[in-house]
Each structure stands twice: as C-alpha cells, then as structure tokens.
Amino acid sequence: MKKVVRFIAQCIDSDSGDIIEESIMNEKVLSKADTLKGLGYTHIEQIDFLQKIQDFKIKHQIILNTISTCPTCACKTKKVGIFKSKFHAVLTDHRVGVQRTHCNCGWYSPTSVEGLFGSNIHPDLLKKQALQGCKESYEKSSISLNAESANQRPTNGHSQISRVVKLVGEKLEQVKIAIKPINKKSTPELIANIDGGHIKARGDNRSFEAMIATVYKPEKLKRVDKNHTALEAKTIVASAKSDEQTTMKALFKNACITEGMGKDTEVICLADGADNCKSIAYSIEGDCKSMTYILDWFHIAMKFQNISMPETGKELFQSTKWNLWHGNCDKALERLKELMKIEIIAADKSLSVKLNKLSTYISNNTDGIVNYEERKNKGLVFTSNLAESTVNTLINERQKGKQKMLWSREGAHNVLQIRAAVRSESWVKDWKSVEDMVYKLAA
Structure with a gap:
C-alpha cells in the first residue's frame, strides 16, 4: 500500500459551512528514510510550505481590509482595481492584491500594504533585523537571516538591516526621552x-x-x-x-x-x-x-x-x-x-x-x-x-x-x-x- 501525506487549506463560510476555496498546500508520497535527511521535511520544503500557507491566508484576509465607507464623508465607496503590493513576513516574501476604493468626494484608499499598515515588513521581521543588526555586522546579519529563510531575500540585505537599526534606534531614543516623572513615592x-x-x-x-x-x-x-x-x-x-x-x-x-x-x-x-x-x-x-x-x-x-x-x-x-x-x-x-x-x-x-x-x-x-x-x-x-x-x-x-x-x-x-x-x-x-x-x- 502506498501512502500519501496531503495538506489541504480551506476557506469556509462560518455561517453556512460552505467551502469558499480549497487548495492543496502540499502532497508527498511517503517513503522509507534511508538517512536522517530524508525524515520529515527539509528546511527548504518547510519554508515552501509556509509560503503557500501565508499566500492562501493573505489572499482571503486582505479582502477584509477593503474600505467600503469613505472616512471623509461616510458615503459608500466604489472599487477601482486591485494593486499588487509587496509584503515581507518573517521567513517569506509575498505579493498581496490590495483592493483600491474611492469616493465621489475625491478620497482614494491606499494601494499598498505599507499604505494600509505603515510598513510592508512584518513587525516580527523588523524586530529580528534590529536585534541581529545590533549583535553582529550588517553583512553577517544578512547572511544569518537569509540562512533562516533558506533564501537570498533582498529585504534581508545589509543596507536594509542598517536602515532598520537606524529606524528602531531613533524610535527607542524618542521613547526613552519621552518618559515623564510618575513616581508617587521616591526611591530612597x-x-x-x-x-x-x-x-x-x-x-x-x-x-x-x-x-x-x-x-x-x-x-x-x-x-x-x-x-x-x-x-x-x-x-x-x-x-x-x-x-x-x-x-x-x-x-x-x-x-x-x-x-x-x-x-x-x-x-x-x-x-x-x-x-x-x-x-x-x-x-x-x-x-x-x-x-x-x-x-x-x-x-x-x-x-x-x-x-x-x-x-x-x-x-x-x-x-x-x-x-x-x-x-x-x-x-x-x-x-x-x-x-x-x-x-x-x-x-x-x-x-x-x-x-x-x-x-x-x-x-x-x-x-x-x-x-x-x-x-x-x-x-x-x-x-x-x-x-x-x-x-x-x-x-x-x-x-x-x-x-x-x-x-x-x-x-x-x-x-x-x-x-x-x-x-x-x-x-x-x-x-x-x-x-x-x-x-x-x-x-
């Protein structure tokens, strides 16, 4: 008997139970592992798996960010096309379809992940880059982060890590300088x-x-x-x-x-x-x-x-x-x-x-x-x-x-x-x- 391991992702209407979309994320015939390398999934296979899972979820999740009511005049908006936008998760990179809308008053919604959230780099990745960049050189940080992703990612380039350290360092200084006296009782x-x-x-x-x-x-x-x-x-x-x-x-x-x-x-x-x-x-x-x-x-x-x-x-x-x-x-x-x-x-x-x-x-x-x-x-x-x-x-x-x-x-x-x-x-x-x-x- 031949065995196959199959992972299927489904997007389901929680009210009716109807399947909106179903997709096979991974399918692999089971075989004997002659070496330890053949046991389970390799690093690259795991990253590829994450890539597909993320793409599937993002595809349906980003629809929920479609702005249907104008924040300026509260009128109903109209759809004016889908714009592809970059999004960098911790281990994977994605192209996200952002639905743009507009209102007769002249308002237009953002056309990118960055426009929606302030950045197209996931906070977990930004944090990793900042911490890695303050531990070792930006070149070594780039190599380390790319090794985790099993891929040469431009978003993990040394110049990007340098920019992240600058951004986070500047924000940290603002946080530390903004502290105000709040001590009801002084430390002796x-x-x-x-x-x-x-x-x-x-x-x-x-x-x-x-x-x-x-x-x-x-x-x-x-x-x-x-x-x-x-x-x-x-x-x-x-x-x-x-x-x-x-x-x-x-x-x-x-x-x-x-x-x-x-x-x-x-x-x-x-x-x-x-x-x-x-x-x-x-x-x-x-x-x-x-x-x-x-x-x-x-x-x-x-x-x-x-x-x-x-x-x-x-x-x-x-x-x-x-x-x-x-x-x-x-x-x-x-x-x-x-x-x-x-x-x-x-x-x-x-x-x-x-x-x-x-x-x-x-x-x-x-x-x-x-x-x-x-x-x-x-x-x-x-x-x-x-x-x-x-x-x-x-x-x-x-x-x-x-x-x-x-x-x-x-x-x-x-x-x-x-x-x-x-x-x-x-x-x-x-x-x-x-x-x-x-x-x-x-x-």
Missing part, C-alpha cells in the same frame, strides 16, 4: 555609574567617545561569591551624539526616573572623574534630594596598576595608594611629591610624566575622593567595575576590538539604543512602544 537611594568607551570612527586612526550610564537600586546589587557581584535589575542608557551631552543628560535623567528617582531620592554617582561624566551626573541635581559624586576606586586602582615602579619607590608608591584608599588626598599628594624627588625616578622621564599625571588626576578630583575603606566596611558601593563591564558589553563586543567596521556617530548611537534596551531587560516593553510608533491601525 539610587546608584549611578557613568563611563565612556571609544569607538572607531570613519577616517584615519580616528575614534569618538560614547557615554554610558547604569542606574540601579542598591538592594538590587547581590553578592554572587567573595569576588563577584551581580545586578538583578538596572536601567542602562547610552549616547554617541556630539551635542554637548544634551541627549545623554536627558536619557540619564529618565533612567533615574525609571528606577524611581523623585525629590526625596539620594543619588550616588560613581565615575572616573572626566568632565563629561561630571557634567552628566550633576545634571540631575535639581531633580533629586541630593547627588553625591564619587571618584570610583576601580579607575583609581587602574591608574596605579598602569605604573611600573622600581624597588626604590615601591613603599612610597603603596603609601600613596593606601592614603587614597582611606580618603586622605593631602597625604597621598605629599607621598607622590616625595616619590618624584627620588633620584632614579626623577631621571626616568617616562615615569615622571606618569606620576605627574597621577598627581594632577588626584588634585582635580579631590572633591570626589572618599574613605573607600569605610564605605567597603559599611557595605556601601565604592567602585564602578560593573560600569566597565557594561561598556564592554555595549560597545566592545560590537563596535571595538577585533571588529573591523568603522562607525559614524549616528550609526553607533542607534546600535547603542537597541543594545542598551536589551541589556536593561526592558526590550519587550520598549519594542511594543516602537511598534506602536512604526505601524498604524488599518482603517
């Missing part, structure tokens, strides 16, 4: 980490800095083990724009609001002492109870780690670091002066330059240096190594290091909006807002 305390990362720019040996801020409630910082902590919840924002940090300040303020900032909130900000970090941090002073800026220990420790000290000066060098750890800037600067007077060190121009830079760094940031030992013993945050981790995640994995792509500020900024939303774990909610902005309800 918030921690903010602000840091920057350099991105390779178009041009010879050029780069620009992107700013990143992570805001969280202190109780959300949990200890994993003796040497590691993890954040259970946070809001991350970023900007690569050259606008004197106007966009970053707006995003930072709303990140704090998202985490519960109000007039009774004390905000502790940890950063590396750079002027742009300070400018961003102090921009929220009028929106909270207080804003305390702390030069985080992670960056101080890095300054010391990058200086190789001869045996003669190691004791004074460690004394400098010890005094900083206990918040005593004056003594730390005194120790540095003593250190730079040592003959072997004074004779080393490279080392002297580094020590002078360290002295300047401490002098410029005395207001932000605290007793780190005391904060550590009290279980208070004193370092922003988590911010450094965030910079690595948001920038370095996609826009730095071994990545060969060169960026414009606008391009980098849009990628960062998507990566920040994903990293903040607010992507699902944020995407819904973006979707509402890109697409429209059909009439």
